[in-house]
Amino acid sequence: NAGVTQTPKFQVLKTGQSMTLQCAQDMNHEYMSWYRQDPGMGLRLIHYSVGAGITDQGEVPNGYNVSRSTTEDFPLRLLSAAPSQTSVYFCASCVGFKFTDTQYFGPGTRLTVL
């Protein structure tokens, strides 16, 4: 049981490039989400999904796309990278949407945009 996995661990992009951050979970969780962590701003929700084929926006969705074609995978796409997207990105998954359900986090992707 690998839990939540993310690739790559580190990435450097130039402004305007696009890329996809991968996230997968093997716990058959319905709810998956992407956060970004920035100094002084805590963790902010980018996008989330409550099941295959269903996605929705979080607090800071601009510049990012997501899709959920399977229960296991929830990739995050940066369409045209900007320096403001330099951050640490965490994927999380959760069995459901109840207040008591625990969210489990991946190890993170550290992204630098030059």
Next chain:
Amino acid sequence: AQSVAQPEDQVNVAEGNPLTVKCTYSVSGNPYLFWYVQYPNRGLQFLLKYITGDNLVKGSYGFEAEFNKSQTSFHLKKPSALVSDSALYFCAVRDPYGSSNTGKLIFGQGTTLQVKP
């Protein structure tokens, strides 16, 4: 609106001494509270949660947390700190899901725990 607060940016403690990391909360409805730990350059790891019942919740790595409804607090504790406990600790509560609510975790600002040998 749900919120949690961690009043201390940093807590310093000597190895072998007890440690406490403070958290207070404001929620509508029943409080369901979580603690996570983030080691340097790592993801967030779940430590423990309070749902209902016993006010003392036991979690991973010897940590426990005390829920106090009258003081709206959920402090993280450990009887004897280790140098390896040095990390960033987050208290959290989950936003409701439905309507315009996302079901996201709402985090406190984090407390850095420094355990000195």
